[in-house]
Amino acid sequence: MPQISMTMTDGTIVKWLKAVGDAVVEGEALVEIQTDKAVDELGAAASGVIRSIAAPEGEIVLVGDVICTIAADGEAEAAAGGDAAAPAPADAPPVASAAAAAPAPADAAADGRTRASPLAKRIAAQQGIDLSAVSGTGPNGMIVKADVEDAATRRAASPAGPAPSDRAASRAAPPPVAVEADDTVVPFEGIRRAIADNLMLSKRSAAEVTTVADVDMGAVKAMRAVLPVSYTVFCVLAAAKALQDYPVMNALVEDDRVVLKKRINVCVAVATAMGLLTPVIPDAGRKNLLTIAEDLADLSERGRAGKLGARDFEGGTFTVTNSGVFGSVLFTPIINHPQSAVLGLGRIAPxxxxxxxxxxxxxxxxxxxxxxxxSIDGETAVKFLQQVRHYLEHPDDMLGLKTK
Incomplete structure (x- = not known):
């Protein structure tokens, strides 16, 4: 299982395009996998014959785990696990005791922070698990989802039982939802689950505040007679320009640090068959109105066709979402973690x-x-929003057309 995006820790096998015994050519479409962002086709890593499939459709597989084995035609089936799967020699030492096998605390990164995948951090926060006491089995000792789940299992099985806070939460847990015969049960999984988990992580980790301003879009309407692009495109450009004026808004917040990003990559919500997704317009701060319009049209078209890939979601630093097209007057959007802010657009009306x-x-x-x-003071946020408003009410200034 490859790591297609920076935030990917596992993937779900959606559909095998080849079967055991089929010949494949390197790069040929092999399997469809669902990442935390989209469904992508994975090409064969080598030419040969599929000897075995280790992960059936619907299975969640960690990054780096084997999903199938490809061997040269006529070659004996290769062991999926390599030498690690070979039987132990007769004189092998006995298995270590359970006490000796207890996991050691995870190594810290060079900057003193514990290395853990975003998904592992999310689960640890939900379970109240201290990551500094968890052993990492991922690449370079990184703590992954399975490590946190193992730690939770060991804690639940310990003689002391769960912590008092866990027992209190258990007592307070509501009863399961009753399902009647004519109800439809939809599994909470896939991209919908990934979106929901990210939004919940944002609500837990960010001190969210929403500020609102009204803007007169009359000047943009007049400009659209000359430059016939959507109102959303004007708003994306206005946000990108304002981010240049207020760089602290173009930042990612992670644990105990804030990363100010040089590139302005604006996520824009687009409607797809799987609901609203937020692919990225890269380097929006360096693009003009027409280029942004072309990028947004391409993302929207591929979104409707279900052809957005994981790389279309990488590197976002700020988000613009327009619920006004559905009739919403105003709303309070949720930050796309780990970004610092999101701009919501309401209905445009006389x-x-x-x-x-x-x-x-x-x-x-x-x-x-x-x-x-x-990471952002209220004064800065309000000034930023007023700068967006200024650009929309003076599009000639935003487009560099204003004369002295």
Whole structure:
């Protein structure tokens, strides 16, 4: 199982495109796997004949684990586990005692932080497990999902039993939902589960605050007569420009550090058959209005066709999501962890506003900025939002067309 994205720790076998005994050519589509972002086709790593399939459809496989064996035509089947699977010699020493086999604490990274995959951190936070006391079996000693689950199992089986807080949580747990004969049960899994887990992680780790501003989109409407792109495209460009003015908004928050990103990669929510997903427009800060429009059109088209790949979701630093197209007036979006902020766009509609002593119609929209108060001060967030508003109310300034 390859690591297709930086955040991928495991993948689900969706569909085998080849069967045992089939010949394959290196790079030929072999299997469909579902990552934490999308469903991707995995090509064969070598040419030959499929001798065995170790992971059936529907199985979740950790990154680095064997999913199948390919051998040269006529070659004996290779052992999936290599020498590690060979039988022990007759004079092999006895198995160590359970006490000696107890896992040692995980090694710390060079900067003093415990190495653990995002999924392992998430599960550890949910289970209240101290990662510094967990042994890592992943690459370079990294703590992975299985390590945390093993630690949880050992803790539950210990004579002392679960901690008081765990017992209290168990007593407070609600009864399971009753399922009647005519109900439909949909497994909470796949991309829907990955999205939900990430949003819950965001709610637990971020001090979220939402600030709202209204913006007159009349100037953008007039500009669209010359540059016929969507309102969303104007908003993405306005956000990218404002991120250049306020770099602290273009940051990732991880544990005890904030990483200010130089590249401005804007995630934009697009409708797909699997619901709203947020692929990335890379380097939006360096692109013009038409290029962003082309990128967004491509992502939307491939999203509707189910052809977005894991790499389309990599490297996002800020998110723009437009619920106004569905009729929402305003809303409070959730930050796309580990980003620092997300900009929500509401419905654009003619609205009576006060200008001087008169009430006049204007094409108004609400902007909702949710930000992580851990890393961003309220003053900075409000100024950033007002800068987005300025660019949308003065698109000639945003596009460099303003004359002195």
């Amino acid at each position: 609205t009576p506003v006060v200008r001087g002593d008169a009430i006049v119609p204007a094409l108004m929209m609400y902007l909702s900025l949710t930000y992580n108060h851990r």
